[in-house]
Amino acid sequence: MTVPERRVRGTHARRRFDLRATTVTFGLAAIVLILVGWVVRMAFDVAERRPAWVLVLVLGAATACLLRLRARKRNSAARAALRPTDALAVATATTLDELEDGQAARGAEHPRGEETTLVVPTRYEELSPDEFEEAIAGLCRRDGCTEVEVVGGAGDLGADVLAVAPDGRLVVIQCKRYSDDNKVGSQDLQRFGGTCFTVHEADVAVLVTSTDFTAPAVEYAERSGILCVDGERLRDWCEGTGPAPWELLPSEEDGTEPADRALW
Numbered sequence: 001m002t003v004p005e006r007r008v009r010g011t012h013a014r015r016r017f018d019l020r021a022t023t024v025t026f027g028l029a030a031i032v033l034i035l036v037g038w039v040v041r042m043a044f045d046v047a048e049r050r051p052a053w054v055l056v057l058v059l060g061a062a063t064a065c066l067l068r069l070r071a072r073k074r075n076s077a078a079r080a081a082l083r084p085t086d087a088l089a090v091a092t093a094t095t096l097d098e099l100e101d102g103q104a105a106r107g108a109e110h111p112r113g114e115e116t117t118l119v120v121p122t123r124y125e126e127l128s129p130d131e132f133e134e135a136i137a138g139l140c141r142r143d144g145c146t147e148v149e150v151v152g153g154a155g156d157l158g159a160d161v162l163a164v165a166p167d168g169r170l171v172v173i174q175c176k177r178y179s180d181d182n183k184v185g186s187q188d189l190q191r192f193g194g195t196c197f198t199v200h201e202a203d204v205a206v207l208v209t210s211t212d213f214t215a216p217a218v219e220y221a222e223r224s225g226i227l228c229v230d231g232e233r234l235r236d237w238c239e240g241t242g243p244a245p246w247e248l249l250p251s252e253e254d255g256t257e258p259a260d261r262a263l264w
Contacts, residue, residue, distance in 0.1 A: 124210040124234065125179060132177035133160045136208055139237060143244045145171065158195040165204065165246040172202035173245075176209040184209045184228075186216035193224040206245040208234060 124132060133152045140148045145163035152160035152175065161173040174192045176184050189207065196205035207221070208229040221228045227245045229237065236242025 124177065124231065127177060127210075129175070129177050132210065133175045135238075136173055136175050137161045137163070139244070140171070140173075157199050158192045159200050162200070167246075169203035169246060170201065171204045171206065171246050172196045172200045173206045173208055176207065176211075178209055178211045180211060183211055184213045184217055186214065186220045189213075189217045189220045189224070189226060189228075193220065193226055196226065204246045204249050208245075210234065 124135065127135060130152070133150050137148050137150050140161065140163040144166040146166075148161065148163040150161055158174055159172050160175040161171075163171045163173070165171050174196070176188060178184065184207065192205070192207055196202045204227065205225065206227045206229060210231050212230045213221070213228050218228060220226075227249060229245055233242055237244060
């Protein structure tokens, strides 16, 4: 009969006692204790002799600790703020994309170069002065003027509408929305003539009214080079059966003389 062999568990080898290592360890520990005691004693001596220095050192150490804690808090706050900042950036980008898509859609519905429809009022006399100025500015835009601006109001110095004609000339227009029994007189033309060329440096000066002009007003306009547009010719201009005012006053490059520089 064969007897099974028992395995003998290996025993851990005991670590031998090293006298040299133990001596070195205790020696270093003693040196450290001596140094610590010497530093503490020196600190007490300095505290007795120079208490102000101790206070400064303590305050400096406390300040350094506070600054370190604050820096940690700022870093944590900055990390926490990154999340809402990223979300805001994403939302802004999404909004900009939507706006661009909306502008593209509107551009597709109303492509450039398409003529705008101008609502023609049945009677200019029924408009308010501000509405009358806006209507004249709309006619300028319709007929190809750029940089059209309504500037009428206090301190306008006689100019109600400013525009740049298709040929590049500056058009200065004064608007007079009067009732049927009121005509534009020579005083109105004189006030406008005193500023349209010297102050506004107009290439084409136009006075537009919803009614008519007096004879002295037309005479002054002929002498000063102001174009007068009465109610009848305003309706022709609006309906497209008559020319725009700046078309009656040729530019210097044309080399032709206008047939009538005043009332047309």
